[in-house]
Amino acid sequence: MSLRSLQNISFLSLIFILISFNSLAQIIKAPVWTSRIEPANPQVGEEIKLILEAEIPAGWYVYGTSFDPNLGPLLTTLKLSNSDAYVAKGKLQEVGAKKKYEEVWEGEVTYFIKKGVFEQGLILSKPTGEIRGSLEYQMCSDLTGQCINYEEEIILDFKAQPNASVTESPTEANVQTSADSGLFNLAEEEVLPADETAERTPAQEQVITIEIEGTENPGLWGFMVLAFLAGLAALLTPCVFPMIPMTVSFFTGRAKTKVAGIRNGFIYGISIIAIYTIAGTAVAAIQGPEFANWLATHWLPNLFFFGIFIVFALAFLGLFEITLPSSFVNKVDAKSEKGGLIGIFFMAFTLVLVSFSCTGPIVGSILISSAGGELIKPILGMFSFSLAFAIPFTLFAVFPGWMSSLPKSGGWLNSVKVVLGFLELALAFKFLSIADQVYHWGILDRDIFLVIHIVIFFALGLYLFGKIKLPHDSPLDFIGVPRLLLALLSLMIAVYMIPGLWGAPLKYLSGYLPPLTSQQFKINGTAAVGESSQYILDEPVKYSDLLEIPHGIKGYFDYEQGLKAAKKANKPLLIDFTGHGCVNCRKMEENVWLDPEVLRRLKEDFVMVALYIDERFELPEREWYTSEYDGKVKKTLGKQNADFQISRFQNNAQPYYVILDHEENLLVNPRSYDTSIPAFIEFLDKAKAEFENRN
Structure with missing residues (x-):
């Protein structure tokens, strides 16, 4: 499963438990709304803007106005009372809203966090009057799992300067009215055409990333743990593992005292962490939050990431090597021969460069997976990765005698690299799937996505059993217990996914797979589960022509x-x-x-x-x-x-x-x-x- 789809799993369950005790009998306070008109001193007949601003509570978001009203979430809408003091021009517009693709609704929505801003065009027809209306909107939280509908009354007095050039009141062409209610109805909006240059925000597995002032996003913990595990995995690649003896030989005899040896070892580890974390900081500084949103679901970066992951996978599988220019690596290595702290730092730099062909795809995966998150995410991801990567090198630098307990390098290192290649290949299709869902290409429906992953994990199982041979593999005389268990796990994952081809929900992968509605063929397996209570009243079920309960449950709506x-x-x-x-x-x-x-x-x-x-x-x-x-x-x-x-x-x-x-x-x-x-x-x-x- 990808980093992006797993990042919100850990730690959140504890948050939900703590929150649940306070949410059973609680009225959630609505956002605080303020209203004003621009310009502040308008003239009669002049078009003005009614500005509505909401201070949204931490941990909550409010939906915008510019997505399909039939998608599911409630658009923010404004109904203005009929008045001869003004007429509405155009529709309620969101200002600076974020965008994201929500898999539950199979479409893109707009939303605000912390602060929401909306504008409504008006033309004043009297020098004084009152703007009155009703604002309806929906506020949701990914932390508590709640959604709340609100209605806010808007009342604003205005004064305008007479305009001698105005000879007639605004025409009815500028007004949208509701004959039935006597209201200027701005709720029934048309879907705005998609702007090809518009930003698109995170699609995922994921749900909206809530930015909370003064608190830490719980999803970062899961992401950091996975980055840490990725750092441990990188140690078991053929480019990195043989570097451990080189590290020991570099530090042996350099320090005159034990204290100096410990100091040098820690400086070495801190240097490794600093080099990787600086790379994460650079990515964070370059992408910015809005650029990160665009990266997450726009077709161009997702297809680029898809291609990059395919390249990484082929490199790990042994088709070619990803290397840096040897002249650059040699120059850095020469710097490491110098004594003192500078020499130790460049030794760490040499390790990072020499191991790049194996760590590059893993590091790239972490940075790509952090593209849709906060600015701090790539920094923390690289810190966690480098921490796991640096700990063994630091310990062996401080305690070189531990070298004798390490297993010898061999073909098992290449096997680790190949396994990572299979996983990179599977993850590549997640990026293609995101673009496919956002733009409705229909080239990677749930069926096709499952077939690809079933085949990949079956192939991985066969490789681990020694039935498939790849370049650089050593002869396999027997299968060790860890390799056997990993092979069985891979085959179990493949078998678990097979019922999904017939519409099984596969709930453990629900955040990773395309939505079930994209399934071309499925068998409804819920009808045989229990006998639903029949409609026992001898009267029609109210509102059954409008509403329904899922999974064949026969219920009521009144x-x-x-x-x-x-x-x-x-x-x-x-x-x-x-x-x-x-x-x-x-x-x-x-x-x-x-x-x-x-x-x-x-x-x-x-x-x-x-x-x-x-x-x-x-x-x-x-x-x-x-x-x-x-x-x-x-x-x-x-x-x-x-x-x-x-x-x-x-x-x-x-x-x-x-x-x-x-x-x-x-x-x-x-x-x-x-x-x-x-x-x-x-x-x-x-x-x-x-x-x-x-x-």
Whole structure:
């Protein structure tokens, strides 16, 4: 699995556990919005800009305005009240938003972190007046796994100077109106055409990188651990391992005292770390955060990285060698013959250069994998890599007597290099896959991607068993236990991926593979998992023409109707507070609900009601009501569901799971985003047991 797809795994689970205790009964505060007009002293008839700025809480992001409104997430939209004091010109625009490809939605979205800025064009038709409107938007967090929909009331008084040249009011051609509501409706936007020069931000495995002031991004820990392991792997390559005896011979007899020997050894190690870290710093300084975003998903750099990884793989497999000019290496090596600290530094520099043909592809992989992250990421990645790389050389420089315990160089070193070549070959196709998904080329669908990786890992297994021979391989008289275990692991990975050719979700690789929706052929394997509760009410299921529950679960979309069904079925009522634009709701459905044991319980033991908090279906006027929580009229199904969640359960984030008895009392504490399958099963089982106990 690639560095990029694994970097957020470690450490985050602890964060989620700690956060979950505070998220069960908590109203997340909305961003703080400010509004102003530019220019500050406008004239009547002049086009002005209404500027809306949001201070977004740390760890959260707000979606923008310029992506497909049918994609899933809720676009930030502005509805201006009808007024004769102004007319709207154009649509609400985002200013300086970031972009990323979200695999869950199979499309590109725009978003803001820390601060969001939006502009709305207006033409003033009176010298004084009030700009009034309603701003709707969605705020999400990759740290807590929550998404929240908000509505902000915009009220701004203005004064304008009379303009004698204006003889008529702005024409209706500049105005977008809604005849039904009497509002200037800026919500129904067209999708903006893609700018070929626009930046595109990280696609991955990954989810949005949240920049948090005063805290450390937990994903960096996983990335640093993997970079450290890459440094250890680099030690076992044929260009590096033989350098250890050379290091020992260089330091033997140079120091007159033991203290001096220890000092020289540590200076040597620090020099290695400094050389690699400086390289990471240079990359960080050159790329910058916006350039890094462009690197991550634009077709040009991804195809370039794909080509580079193919070259690296072929070099590791033995087709050719990647070397630096010998004249340059010889000049640096001559410097190392000088005494003192300068000589030690150039000895470290010589090690870095001589080992470049083996470490270059690994170092390049780390730098490429850090392209979509923060500026600090390549620096920390190179520091971690060089730390692992330098520790053995430092220890052998300080304790040269340890040399006798090292295994002898031999063909096993080339085998390590070849294994790395196979892995580089597999990773190369991830970059091609990212470009393919972003630009919808359709050349590397999930089926083809899986076939390539199955073949690569089968070939790796056969190589480790000695059935495939490559250049520079030594005769293999027998297979050692470590090599046997690695061969078996490679074949197990290949076999694990085979069911994916028929549509199996392969959840352990879900962040690495192309989305399941790109699968050309699949068999729905969820229908046989449990028997879903049938619709037991002799009445139509409300809103079933608009909404559905995944994986064949038959449920309801209206709370009162769901409660009525639960009473008739004599089962607990499971409320799923969800949303069309909730990324982590989809992750729960794909990674947790799809588990056979979870799915069986959901179908057999509960009556489910899915309450979509961002559903814009407008209810009949007789069903409108004014919320006691915020005093606003709730007209749509989504707003009423959101108001119910807030007022009843003091929570406004999704996903959020609540299980009630027939008297509408909690059976267990509600549960938010957590992809632990055993924990979710325990949540369901405890609720069922408590329900049976009460009855």
